[in-house]
Amino acid sequence: MKERVIAVSVANLWTDPDSSRQIDTSIVANPSDPSRWVHELSHTDKLELHENNLLQSQVLFGMTVWETESKDDWVKVVIPSQSTPKNPQGYPGWVPARQLADPLPQSEHMIEVRAKQSTILIEDTSEVMQLSFLTKLPLVEDSGTAFTVLTPLGRGRISKSESRLWTARQEDGKALIMYAEQFIGLDYLWGGMSSWGYDCSGFAHNMHLAGGYAIPRDASAQALQGKAVSLDQAKPGDLLFFAYENGKGRVHHVGFYYGNGQMLHAPKTGKQIEVLHLAGTEYETELCAVRRYWS
Known part of the structure; x- marks a missing residue:
């Protein structure tokens, strides 16, 4: 390869x-x-x-x-x-x-976009590109109000107000929710893994990544890992999984437990990322697992 x-x-x-x-x-x-x-x-x-x-x-x-x-x-x-x-x-x-x-040179430090979206100025061409939340690039130098980074298109500059030096710290469930909340109202996108649109499992994957956790890409695989938690012990940041056949069939959806019987999730095509009460919805009968990846 x-x-x-x-x-x-x-x-x-x-x-x-x-x-x-x-x-x-x-x-x-x-x-x-x-x-x-x-x-x-x-x-x-x-x-x-x-x-x-x-x-x-x-x-x-x-x-x-x-x-x-x-x-x-x-x-x-x-x-x-x-x-x-x-x-x-x-x-x-x-x-x-x-x-x-071609691959970028290795760097001891990485810069990560922490705004929903950011822009980068490519120095050689003066091209301005949009970057998604969690885009990560090798640091060249701290340039005052901006970071100079290496990109596949040459050196570029990213505003410090929209990015930060990447660290390998792991955050708690409340932090995962905080990262997720900024995308409330964003349109669902099947296959989406960027701030132009997420699907349900891509949303769960990337918000965990923001908090320092690498979890599987798809809901069916996410439901098999992490720590099993009962619904009455669920905390904000835990993942709720839903399956066909009243929770006994194939896993088809995942969302974050938001607290007070609510879920924060990317629902389906035509809908936006939202918070909703589980009571009285089809999700209430389809809940099949609660998993915690954060510590």
């Missing part, structure tokens, strides 16, 4: 090279335009991502992927930071070859 990095704001991980459609032109380009893409998608376009099994996941600017094969202008990769039973090396899927670059 060959190491590569993502060279666009966010790359879609497609099921196969034929999965992208005409409406997806702006997200398979380089530079990609995720804001335009999600704005132009109709409800039917969004539903197709799931119902026609087009989109698997997403991966952020500068993140490492491993190339496993290529076909025409497409490359099959695995994402080592997104664990899955689908592949022991990481989440598998296809990205356009033009969205990949």
